Structures are given as C-alpha cells and as structure tokens.
Amino acid sequence: MSNVQTKPLLQVDHLSIGFSQYVKGTQKRIIHPIADMHVEINEGEIVAVVGASGSGKSLLAHAVLGILPSNAIFSGKMLYRGEELTPARMEKLRGREISFIPQSVNYLDPLMRVGRQVQIGLDPRTARAQQEKLFLQYGLQKNDGRLFPFELSGGMLRRVLFATSVREGVRLVIADEPTPGIHPQALSEILRQLKQFAEDGAGVMLITHDIISALEIADRVAVIKDGATVEISEASAFEGNGERLKTEYTQRLWRALPQNDFDLEFKREAVR
Amino acid sequence: MQGVQEGLNVRKKMILLLAFSSGFLLVILFLSFWLSNDNLRLSSAKNLAPNLEHLFGTDWLGRDMFTRTIKGLRLSLALGAFTSLLSVIIATLMGVCAATFGRTVDAVISWLIDLFIGMPHLVFMVLICFIAGGGVYGIVLGISLTHWTALARLVRSEVLQIKNVEYIQISKSYGKSAWFIARKHILPFIFPQLMIGFLLMFPHVILHEAALTFLGFGLSPQTPAVGIILSEAMSHISTGKWWLVVFPGVLLVGVIKSFDSIGEKLRILMEPSSANE
Amino acid sequence: MTKSIVFRFIRVITLLIGLSILTFSLIHLSPMDPVNAYIGGDSSASPEQIEKFKAYWGVNKSPVEQYFTWAGALLQGNFGTSLLYRSPVLDIIQSRFLTSLALMGVAWVLSGVIGYLLGTVAAMNRGKTIDKIIKWYSYTLVSTPIFWMGLILLIVFAVWLKWFPVGLAVPAGVLESDVRFIDRIHHFVLPVLTLSILGGSNIAMHTREKMIDILNTEFIVFAKARGESSWQIFKNHGVRNSIHPAISLQFAYFGELFGGSMLAEQVFAYPGLGSTLTTAGLNGDLPLMVGIILISSLFVFTGNLIADLLNKIVDPRVKGAM
Numbered sequence: 001m002s003n004v005q006t007k008p009l010l011q012v013d014h015l016s017i018g019f020s021q022y023v024k025g026t027q028k029r030i031i032h033p034i035a036d037m038h039v040e041i042n043e044g045e046i047v048a049v050v051g052a053s054g055s056g057k058s059l060l061a062h063a064v065l066g067i068l069p070s071n072a073i074f075s076g077k078m079l080y081r082g083e084e085l086t087p088a089r090m091e092k093l094r095g096r097e098i099s100f101i102p103q104s105v106n107y108l109d110p111l112m113r114v115g116r117q118v119q120i121g122l123d124p125r126t127a128r129a130q131q132e133k134l135f136l137q138y139g140l141q142k143n144d145g146r147l148f149p150f151e152l153s154g155g156m157l158r159r160v161l162f163a164t165s166v167r168e169g170v171r172l173v174i175a176d177e178p179t180p181g182i183h184p185q186a187l188s189e190i191l192r193q194l195k196q197f198a199e200d201g202a203g204v205m206l207i208t209h210d211i212i213s214a215l216e217i218a219d220r221v222a223v224i225k226d227g228a229t230v231e232i233s234e235a236s237a238f239e240g241n242g243e244r245l246k247t248e249y250t251q252r253l254w255r256a257l258p259q260n261d262f263d264l265e266f267k268r269e270a271v272r
Numbered sequence: 273m274q275g276v277q278e279g280l281n282v283r284k285k286m287i288l289l290l291a292f293s294s295g296f297l298l299v300i301l302f303l304s305f306w307l308s309n310d311n312l313r314l315s316s317a318k319n320l321a322p323n324l325e326h327l328f329g330t331d332w333l334g335r336d337m338f339t340r341t342i343k344g345l346r347l348s349l350a351l352g353a354f355t356s357l358l359s360v361i362i363a364t365l366m367g368v369c370a371a372t373f374g375r376t377v378d379a380v381i382s383w384l385i386d387l388f389i390g391m392p393h394l395v396f397m398v399l400i401c402f403i404a405g406g407g408v409y410g411i412v413l414g415i416s417l418t419h420w421t422a423l424a425r426l427v428r429s430e431v432l433q434i435k436n437v438e439y440i441q442i443s444k445s446y447g448k449s450a451w452f453i454a455r456k457h458i459l460p461f462i463f464p465q466l467m468i469g470f471l472l473m474f475p476h477v478i479l480h481e482a483a484l485t486f487l488g489f490g491l492s493p494q495t496p497a498v499g500i501i502l503s504e505a506m507s508h509i510s511t512g513k514w515w516l517v518v519f520p521g522v523l524l525v526g527v528i529k530s531f532d533s534i535g536e537k538l539r540i541l542m543e544p545s546s547a548n549e
Numbered sequence: 550m551t552k553s554i555v556f557r558f559i560r561v562i563t564l565l566i567g568l569s570i571l572t573f574s575l576i577h578l579s580p581m582d583p584v585n586a587y588i589g590g591d592s593s594a595s596p597e598q599i600e601k602f603k604a605y606w607g608v609n610k611s612p613v614e615q616y617f618t619w620a621g622a623l624l625q626g627n628f629g630t631s632l633l634y635r636s637p638v639l640d641i642i643q644s645r646f647l648t649s650l651a652l653m654g655v656a657w658v659l660s661g662v663i664g665y666l667l668g669t670v671a672a673m674n675r676g677k678t679i680d681k682i683i684k685w686y687s688y689t690l691v692s693t694p695i696f697w698m699g700l701i702l703l704i705v706f707a708v709w710l711k712w713f714p715v716g717l718a719v720p721a722g723v724l725e726s727d728v729r730f731i732d733r734i735h736h737f738v739l740p741v742l743t744l745s746i747l748g749g750s751n752i753a754m755h756t757r758e759k760m761i762d763i764l765n766t767e768f769i770v771f772a773k774a775r776g777e778s779s780w781q782i783f784k785n786h787g788v789r790n791s792i793h794p795a796i797s798l799q800f801a802y803f804g805e806l807f808g809g810s811m812l813a814e815q816v817f818a819y820p821g822l823g824s825t826l827t828t829a830g831l832n833g834d835l836p837l838m839v840g841i842i843l844i845s846s847l848f849v850f851t852g853n854l855i856a857d858l859l860n861k862i863v864d865p866r867v868k869g870a871m
C-alpha cells in the first residue's frame with residue numbers, strides 16, 4: 001500500500017450495463033453483462049480488476065470512458081474526484097485526465113502512421129518532439145514513427161499504445177488487458193510502466209485475468225464474477241493459502257492457480 | 273431501462289412496413305384487374321387535368337391516365353416476375369455449378385460473371401432487344417441475361433459453405449445420390465437466399481424494363497407499358513400537361529420502392545446479427 | 550506487385566475478347582441475318598453498299614472465320630460504315646465522344662462529391678433526423694427511373710420556370726461555329742443535374758454503409774476514448790479509411806453512368822453517344838450500334854480495371870503484402 005495521503009479518485013457504485021436483444025420474432029429481452037459492480041481507486045494507487053474473460057471487465061472500462069455502444073442501457077453511480085461522472089464530463093476528461101490503454105492492437109488506425117497516432121491530442125507545436133521523446137522512452141526507433149501498424153510487431157504496437165496514453169495531466173489510467181500473450185521480459189516492462197504512472201500520482205485501473213502479474217504491482221484487487229464485484233482486498237491478502245481473503249470464491253480462485261502448488265516465491269524465481 | 277418494452281420496437285416497425293408495402297402492391301394488382309378497359313377508349317374528355325372522375329387526368333386521346341398507369345404497372349409486375357424468375361434460375365445453376373464441378377468450371381464461371389458485370393447493361397439490353405427483333409422476348413432475354421451475376425456469386429459461396437458441413441458428408445458416406453443431397457440438403461438451405469434475391473431483383477428489372485420501353489425498344493407503342501406512357505408524354509410536356517408525366521412516374525417509383533423495401537427488410541430480419549439492434 | 554498488375558491487364562484483355570465473341574455470337578445466333586437486318590433498316594441501300602457490308606462481315610465463310618475477319622477489321626480501326634449517317638462508324642463515335650464525355654465527366658465528379666458528403670453526414674449522425682432524411686432521399690432516388698427524373702426537371706425548370714431550353718445541346722438553326730459557350734452551358738445543366746442527383750444518391754448510400762462500418766471499428770472507439778471530437782474522428786480516421794473505397798467505387802460506376810447518360814440524353818435530346826446508340830438501335834444501324842457497344846464496353850472495363858488497381862495499390866496494407 002502506498003504511503004501517500006490518498007483521496008478517492010474514481011468511485012463506481014452499483015454499476016449495471018444491459019443490452020436488449022431479440023429472443024424470438026419480435027420479443028425482446030435484456031441481458032446484463034454487468035449487474036452490480038463496485039470499484040474504488042485512489043490517487044497514486046493501482047487497483048487490479050481481475051476476472052475470467054467474459055466477466056464484464058472491459059465493459060467497466062468502456063463505461064467509465066463513456067464509449068459504450070449506443071444500444072447499451074446503463075445505470076448506477078460513478079464519481080470522479082467526488083463529482084458525478086456525466087457523459088458531458090466524460091467527454092471532457094477522456095484523453096486529457098483519463099487515459100485508456102486498450103486490450104488489442106486493433107485499436108490503432110490501420111491506415112495511419114503510428115507516429116502520427118501518438119501525436120493526436122498533443123499540442124500541435126510540440127507534438128512531433130514529444131512523440132519522438134515518447135518513442136525513445138518506450139524503446140522504439142525514431143524511424144518507426146513512419147511505419148503503419150501492420151509493419152510493426154505486436155510487442156512494438158503495445159508500446160505505441162502505451163505512448164498514446166502518456167499525457168500531461170493524466171490522473172487516471174485505465175489499462176484493459178495490456179499483458180496477454182506477451183513474453184516475460186516485455187511483461188515486466190509493461191508492469192514497470194504502469195507502476196511509473198502510479199508513482200507520478202495517477203490512479204491506475206489494471207484490468208486483467210492474470211492475477212499473478214497483477215499482484216506484482218497492484219495495491220488492491222477487485223475480483224469480478226459474472227459482471228459483479230465479488231470482493232475487494234488488499235493485494236497483500238493474496239498469500240499463502242489465502243486465509244485473509246474474504247470470500248470463498250476468491251480463496252478457491254487463488255488456490256486453483258497452478259503457481260500455488262509450489263512455494264510462490266520459488267516458482268517466480270524459477271520463471272525468471 | 274424502462275423504455276424498451278414501450279411502443280413499437282424496430283422489428284415490429286419493420287413488419288408493419290412490410291405489410292404496408294405488400295398491401296400497396298396487392299392493391300395495384302387488384303385494381304389492374306378491376307378497372308375496366310372501357311376507360312382506355314378514345315373519348316371526348318381530352319387533356320383533362322386531374323379531377324375526381326379522372327384521378328390522374330386524361331391524355332390527348334381522352335384515355336383515363338389512372339387506368340393506363342395501373343394496367344402498365346401490371347405489365348411491369350408480370351414481366352418483372354417472369355424475368356426475375358429466369359435470372360434466379362440462371363444464377364442458381366451458375367452458382368451451384370461453380371461450387372460443385374471443380375476449379376476449372378469455377379474459374380470459367382467467375383470469368384463469365386466478370387464479363388457480364390463489366391459490360392454496360394443497358395447497352396447490351398438494347399443490342400439483345402434489337403437482335404430478338406422486337407417484342408417482349410428481347411426485353412425478357414436482355415434483362416435476365418444481365419441480372420444474374422450478383423446472386424450467382426452469393427449462391428456459389430453459400431453452396432461452398434454448406435458442402436463441407438458434417439451432415440452432408442455423412443449423407444454422402446451413406447451413399448445418397450448427388451441429386452438427393454442437392455434436393456434434400458442444399459436447395460432448402462439456399463432457398464431463403466434465392467427468395468430474397470428474387471425480390472431484390474424486381475426493382476432493377478422493373479427499372480430496366482421501363483428504361484427500355486421508354487427508349488422505344490421491345491414493346492409496340494400500343495402496349496400500355498409505363499415506359500411507353502412516359503415516352504409519349506414527353507412530347508406533351510412543353511404544352512404544360514404535367515400530369516401525364518408526374519403520376520405514372522410516382523406510382524412506378526412507389527412500386528419499385530415497395531419491392532426494394534420488402535426484400536431489404538426480409539433480408540435484415542433473417543440475418544442472425546440483427547438480433548442485437 | 551507488378552505481376553499482379555500484369556495479371557489484371559491480361560484478365561481485362563481476355564474479358565474484352567470474350568465480349569467481342571459474345572457480341573458476335575449474339576448477332577450470329579439471332580434469327581436475323583446481319584445483311585437482312587442491314588437492308589431491313591433501309592431499303593434504299595445500293596448493291597455496292599450491300600457488297601461492302603457482306604465483305605465486312607465475311608458472310609460467305611464459316612462462323613469462326615467470320616469472327617476473325619470481323620475482329621481483324623476492328624483491330625485495324627475499321628468498325629464498318631454506318632448506314633444511317635453514311636460515314637465510317639469510328640468518325641461518328643469520335644464526333645459524339647467529347648459531347649458525351651463532358652456530360653458524363655461533370656456528372657461523375659459532381660455525383661461523387663455530393664454522394665460522399667451526403668453519405669458521410671448521414672453516417673456521422675446515424676439515427677438522427679438528418680440521417681433519416683438523407684437515407685429516405687437516397688433510397689427513394691435509387692428507385693427512381695432516371696428518365697422520369699429528367700422529365701420532372703424538364704417540367705419544373707424548362708416548362709414552368711423557363712430557365713432552360715427544352716432540348717438539344719445547341720439552339721436549333723444556329724451554325725456550330727456561332728454557338729456561344731453560354732448556350733452550351735444552358736443545354737448542359739439539366740442533363741448533368743439529372744445524372745448527378747441520381748448517381749449521387751447511389752454513392753451516398755454506399756458511403757453511408759461503409760462509413761458506418763468504419764465508425765463501428767475498435768480504432769474509432771479508441772479515438773473516442775482519447776477524446777477526439779466527431780470532427781477530429783472524421784478528419785483523422787473517417788476520410789483516411791473511406792476515401793479509397795469511395796474512389797474505386799466511383800470508377801466501378803462507369804457502366805451505370807453510361808446507361809444513365811443514354812436515358813438522360815434521350816430525354817434532353819443531347820447529341821452524345823447514348824442518344825446515337827438509341828437512334829442506331831431503333832433504326833437497325835447494326836455497325837454503328839456494335840461500334841458504340843464495343844467502345845462503351847472498353848470504357849466501362851477500363852473503369853473497372855482502375856477501380857481494381859486502386860484497391861490493390863493505394864492501400865498500404867495490400868501494397869506491403871505484395
């Protein structure tokens with residue numbers, strides 16, 4: 001847990017998101033991928049939102065950013081820095097105070113050079129210099145900026161996505177599954193970058209299904225099942241046999257991890 | 273969250289529009305049989321602007337324009353149905369052959385499709401109409417020979433898709449004949465596509481039929497076809513007889529649009545992805 | 550890359566050969582003999598003319614030989630002699646070509662621009678009133694016969710408002726050299742308007758669909774998440790991703806355009822290739838008809854080829870892959 005004085009940055013309460021769907025003929029029903037979700041993130045804190053795929057984690061990110069599909073039906077309460085997060089406010093904040101790192105490299109425009117994509121949203125006068133600095137920071141070549149997404153490897157595109165999220169004045173970073181299918185070295189690099197955001201004072205929402213790597217940097221963990229928050233615990237509670245975890249679901253989830261067949265520390269050392 | 277069940281949802285609206293379009297077409301069909309040919313006799317009531325007795329006015333020979341238009345549309349509908357059917361048959365044959373008889377046949381048919389898509393359609397219809405020596409054959413032949421391509425491509429890909437499905441493979445291994453498989457498994461599978469292809473072909477066919485007859489190909493000037501009515505009316509517009517042009521055209525557009533909307537709505541309703549608005 | 554372009558060129562050439570064979574077979578298979586068709590069109594044909602015609606078609610040889618005689622003549626630029634105008638087919642086509650090109654060219658550009666703008670506006674405002682209006686407008690116009698549209702414009706602008714003349718590309722009874730530019734424009738506006746309105750609605754519908762597809766992609770969601778406004782999204786991603794398909798669609802539209810110009814030319818008595826073809830068809834002038842058919846097909850196939858190549862070349866992804 002960070003020792004800075006923390007203030008709640010983002011509070012999500014009783015969030016529910018539904019979609020209407022035709023069942024048969026003209027009959028409709030509403031499905032609720034997210035039924036009752038709670039999350040709270042403080043400044044300078046990393047909260048991991050963990051759950052199986054299909055548990056509604058990504059929708060949570062989209063809801064906070066206000067980029068849900070237009071047919072989504074939405075209810076619940078979201079506060080950002082103590083004030084209600086209305087669609088108008090989301091529009092003002094996203095890309096400025098709230099930045100988003102999407103889960104797939106398909107989120108880059110296939111026909112725009114990657115350097116230009118990073119420059120969007122930066123001050124036009126200094127955008128180029130800033131972009132080049134960011135590329136340097138993320139270990140990308142200066143010339144890579146002239147390339148189209150299809151010309152870069154998946155790992156490089158991930159770094160481009162990270163570069164798009166670095167903005168002056170960002171207070172909340174939402175990273176949606178930034179780690180799948182990435183090799184261990186790149187993984188620790190990504191985690192280090194997320195940690196850096198938090199050290200700079202931003203709140204980080206790390207959405208993932210990979211508890212182990214999330215625990216390396218997270219302060220707290222929210223466990224999601226079927227669109228609802230099961231429990232929110234300190235990251236330190238995930239240890240040993242999980243005696244300090246509050247619910248049985250989380251305990252079983254924790255014990256079921258292959259790593260827990262052995263001594264956790266030993267296993268980690270072995271992987272490295 | 274509440275508003276969802278209130279009022280008409282999109283699907284109900286679609287079905288309502290479908291019913292409306294079909295109703296409109298049926299009314300025209302009914303009227304075309306009900307209206308008496310006597311209205312087409314020459315009379316002294318010449319060049320009348322639209323009034324209660326003659327809704328669409330009368331022409332320079334005193335014929336009732338409403339009756340002429342409706343009868344003309346009946347001809348368009350009949351021609352449209354026959355020609356579309358012919359096109360669907362060509363498309364089915366071509367599509368099924370391309371999908372079943374190996375790569376060479378497939379390549380030849382795909383080349384043929386490119387050829388028929390590439391050529392300027394109206395131009396070829398004019399040639400075919402001329403060569404067929406006038407009469408309705410030229411129109412039917414010209415239109416059906418140029419309209420099968422898109423549907424043939426669709427049929428080809430549908431058949432390719434279903435050909436390798438398990439139950440067909442099982443059916444084959446039980447020694448069922450190719451004809452049996454085609455009749456029992458493949459045709460029922462592509463039938464909905466053919467039906468919608470047929471409906472969506474209608475508007476094009478009617479538009480082209482009207483265009484050809486307007487240019488003066490195919491039908492004799494005595495035939496009450498909408499294209500001919502409009503072509504005759506052309507020489508009367510400088511004297512301000514706008515009703516000869518406006519009303520037959522409006523009804524023609526209505527008919528074409530109805531078919532288009534029926535085909536399009538059915539297509540959307542049948543797509544599984546339309547379940548999520 | 551070059552290989553694929555060469556391959557495409559070869560395919561177009563085979564298609565053109567196929568087209569000439571098709572045309573030839575249609576004429577040959579038809580119950581009427583080309584010579585009879587020729588004479589049937591005009592009984593005043595002289596014996597020499599008939600002989601010349603027979604030689605052109607190679608009437609006394611086998612069908613295959615006939616085809617090669619005919620195709621050989623075509624390749625040398627001998628399209629035969631028009632009966633109606635009593636001059637070489639190619640000369641007539643040349644004299645009409647520019648008039649048609651002006652009409653089609655202007656309509657082509659206008660319909661592309663109008664259609665793209667309408668389609669984009671509709672897609673960006675999907676579901677709102679402006680979208681509904683544009684959608685309704687486009688769907689209705691697509692169902693509208695082009696000649697009827699022309700007649701309506703004629704009634705409104707020429708008969709009622711008297712802004713434009715009722716027909717002919719130049720005023721009647723005036724020598725070609727005396728025609729002022731303004732007169733030409735005067736007779737040019739309505740046919741162009743007719744073609745552009747209808748062509749534009751077609752393009753608008755396609756652009757709208759394409760743009761909606763683009764707006765539903767993940768990179769647009771991300772652009773939104775990064776705080777781009779609708780205008781920025783359009784400027785940064787919409788144009789970039791939709792302009793290539795739109796332009797190649799425009800080129801693939803040549804066939805429709807030619808058919809449309811035939812009808813518009815007929816309504817406005819505009820002396821281009823289209824109305825010449827109609828006259829030739831109605832009067833049984835087979836050589837002229839075949840000549841225009843082949844030339845217009847060449848025109849349409851060229852458009853399709855350009856569309857195809859644009860698809861392959863301009864997209865950096867395909868370019869990189871080849």
